[in-house]
Amino acid sequence: MDLAGKRVLITGGAVRVGAALAEGFARSGAKISIHYRRSAEEAERLLCTLPGEEHDCIAADLSDPEEAQTLIARTGHCIDILVNNASYYVRDAADAAVCRQVNVFSPVELMTQFSAQEGLENGVILNFLDGAALRAVPDGDFYTASRVEFARMTVEFARRFAPKIRVNGIAPGPVLPPVWLPESRMANISQKLPLKHPVDLTELVETALLLCRAESMTGVLLPVDCGLHLT
Template structure:
């Protein structure tokens, strides 16, 4: 893609590995200065930072399940750069908790942790980012195909991602008068640590066969669409949720 993001500051949450790391690399490769966010993976995040093209990238930490910490991540980025142009809400957790075989304490804890990281975190970072993003500003939320198909073994995940898609659309309307666009990306399975347990053996073959391409997405294929969503010409696509699932699930 020849369009560039020079002079723009992007905060990418959960950029210590997986899809977030690929997004950070894509955005930096197109000229953005990137705040690489992590929670526990400081060493991984430092390694990602070291691979980014260009100058002036920044490391920022915080548990997005904690509202004040979510606020702190945005504010630390703005304090460092003096501006914010792009927020990518990518951080998330996937924990299995089948309703019929999960004990009560684990059920409650998983709902709280999953909604905290996957839905409330993005809501709170967006709240603070909206106070700093200007005309042309962008919020990109990493949702999931699971929001549409359901997640029988991880219902909190499916519910959180459905909520995140709806948050995307609500904020698209609410923030448009400020010139801020809000888009979502809904990947199917992607080759990362989060998906790895589901991609082994016969079960993995079945997952790949969900797509007529007979494979799952690479992190770079997801990062490509995040880059597109961040480009100035994508502003009017605000409110769109872009499927990146290899035609494994089609919705009209």
């Protein structure tokens, strides 16, 4: 599938991996709707630097089910490609419900709204997961549990939406340190990976583009994680 002219909604698209995805899709000729929650200034700045035209941005707090329900309609576009990239990494049990809302329920709601769009043909959904969720025995923390659940939903929706919509998952390993983690700890984490280096952001973006282009692929959960899922 040629990405040129396609309208792509990227959740959490203003910074970090989301911003790199926005640049990658825009370089391929797609029109980007950047979703953000707090990163309004970064979203506006990114809009000015993206190649191509007709990009825009839209705010929503995906911990609020109503905001998730209306997000696609509020873009004012027929979205061709939905990239569920936004994520909430929870460290405290008190935030577990918010984590599940942002990482599972809201993206599932977005998938449902996406599929219901009038006039949608050859739709594509790409869900960001985590290599840690594809381990044979994933850790039991709330974040990983939410990723395991979302991986299952990705495959379920691939079955449910075929042949009209392809649904794939991409499961990164450590690519950028979480904002709360000192840079030095990232090197230690990478050394524990089978390939002993962090995931290359450009490679991650290229793989995301491939999963969106490849018309024979649906229900695929693809680790791009330097072997994290094997550990």
